[in-house]
Amino acid sequence: MEFIHELPTWPNLNWDEAKISPLVANVCRQQGVLIGRMSTYGFSARQEAMLKALTEETVKSSAIEGEVLNADAVRSSIARRLKLHVAGVSQKPDRNVDRVVAMMIDATSHYENPLTADRLFQWHTDLFPGVRSSTDAFPVGAWRDDKEGPMQVISGAVGREKVHYEAPAAEKIEGEIARFLAWFNETTDEEWVLRAGVAHFWFVTIHPFADGNGRITRAITEMALARSDQRSQRFYSMSSQILEERATYYQMLEQTQRGTTDITGWLSWFLECLGRAIAKAGSLTEGALEQEKFWRAIDARGITLNERQRKMLKKMLGGLKGNVTTSKWSDIVDCSQRTAYTDIEALVKAGILKDNEAGGRSTSYSLADIA
Numbered sequence: 001m002e003f004i005h006e007l008p009t010w011p012n013l014n015w016d017e018a019k020i021s022p023l024v025a026n027v028c029r030q031q032g033v034l035i036g037r038m039s040t041y042g043f044s045a046r047q048e049a050m051l052k053a054l055t056e057e058t059v060k061s062s063a064i065e066g067e068v069l070n071a072d073a074v075r076s077s078i079a080r081r082l083k084l085h086v087a088g089v090s091q092k093p094d095r096n097v098d099r100v101v102a103m104m105i106d107a108t109s110h111y112e113n114p115l116t117a118d119r120l121f122q123w124h125t126d127l128f129p130g131v132r133s134s135t136d137a138f139p140v141g142a143w144r145d146d147k148e149g150p151m152q153v154i155s156g157a158v159g160r161e162k163v164h165y166e167a168p169a170a171e172k173i174e175g176e177i178a179r180f181l182a183w184f185n186e187t188t189d190e191e192w193v194l195r196a197g198v199a200h201f202w203f204v205t206i207h208p209f210a211d212g213n214g215r216i217t218r219a220i221t222e223m224a225l226a227r228s229d230q231r232s233q234r235f236y237s238m239s240s241q242i243l244e245e246r247a248t249y250y251q252m253l254e255q256t257q258r259g260t261t262d263i264t265g266w267l268s269w270f271l272e273c274l275g276r277a278i279a280k281a282g283s284l285t286e287g288a289l290e291q292e293k294f295w296r297a298i299d300a301r302g303i304t305l306n307e308r309q310r311k312m313l314k315k316m317l318g319g320l321k322g323n324v325t326t327s328k329w330s331d332i333v334d335c336s337q338r339t340a341y342t343d344i345e346a347l348v349k350a351g352i353l354k355d356n357e358a359g360g361r362s363t364s365y366s367l368a369d370i371a
Contacts, residue, residue: 004257005168005205011179013198015264020194023271027193030278031229038235047084048291049235053281054078056237058104061218064243069097077101082109099126100215107219108234111226114185117177120208123219127212138210143177146170151207153254164254167207176206184220192228196221197270201256201263218242225274236281241273249273291317297370303350308333309343313352316367323356323364 004010038046055075062069073094078084078101103123113119125141139145151167168176180202188195204217218239226232242249248269256266294317298305305313311333316324329340344365347353354368 003166004261007261009261011202013261013263015262015267019264020267023268024191024194027271027275028191030275034235034278034281035229050233051075051078051084053234053237054104056240057222058101060237060243061215061239064239064246065214073097074101081105096129099129102126103219107223108226109232111223111232115181120216123216124209124212127215143173143208144170144210165257173208177208180206192224193274196224196228197267199224200270201266204253236278238274238277241277245273308335309347325364
């Protein structure tokens with residue numbers, strides 16, 4: 001059976017409107033409800049929700065490919081780049097994380113700008129800041145060259161390999177990308193949530209780079225979704241949901257790569273997955289609202305906090321795992337246990353923290369209800 005890009009009708013992708021239209025309408029409704037809800041939140045709550053969503057998107061998109069990014073470093077990098085005034089932001093940038101974040105910020109903050117080959121090359125360079133295209137194993141900031149053979153997705157032992165997918169040959173990439181970019185940048189009345197699904201499948205099918213195709217595909221998807229929302233502020237993470245459904249994600253991509261140019265099955269899954277991602281955003285936005293109420297209550301009481309206290313409270317509000325003890329406090333904010341005890345006692349007296357029931361050497365603390 002031929003791969004989809006080998007068909008004479010490629011890339012004229014098509015789908016069953018009767019099946020897809022209700023899914024598009026449902027996702028657009030969910031987007032409208034979420035954006036409407038966020039419009040009732042204060043500025044700081046919206047900032048926190050956006051920071052959480054962008055951090056999730058960046059971290060989880062890399063995790064899909066098996067790459068682990070430090071979530072705190074990603075959060076800090078996003079906050080610095082977007083000039084968000086939030087607590088617990090490190091002032092020490094991580095070069096590798098900063099470059100990955102740069103790609104995501106460019107895709108979402110400048111979603112209205114045309115997508116070009118040069119822009120894709122910059123994103124690819126951002127993903128591999130330590131790789132020199134002239135001397136290292138694969139070209140960076142350039143299309144793949146297939147010097148090591150065709151681009152294939154393979155599984156199985158040596159001699160018994162199974163080819164799940166083979167991408168278009170390197171010499172076809174420029175033409176394939178030109179058609180894709182012309183389509184992506186055209187003015188259209190078509191819903192961008194639908195075009196996000198088409199763009200995701202189309203670009204990953206071309207697989208134009210030697211590495212990093214998945215992460216760039218998802219950045220393009222985020223760019224299309226920002227166009228759908230008509231705003232750079234992101235309040236949900238598609239990649240988080242894809243990571244949860246990773247097995248089905250790859251299964252749907254592989255299944256759609258063979259057969260016809262009808263991608264109804266893929267679009268149905270994509271739109272339903274997107275709907276689940278938006279639904280889960282409720283917990284992110286609700287958490288942001290709770291944090292806003294918390295900080296407002298502190299301000300209303302005229303309580304002055306030092307940076308260590310702000311950092312720890314931010315982490316506790318964000319769902320820090322395990323009980324907070326003087327030892328954990330001192331480890332996280334890098335201070336002595338005596339200083340940690342002083343910080344904690346001040347917060348207990350102010351009614352911000354409370355002692356948990358167990359006392360003695362096992363004393364631990366949790367947030368009090370101050371809102």
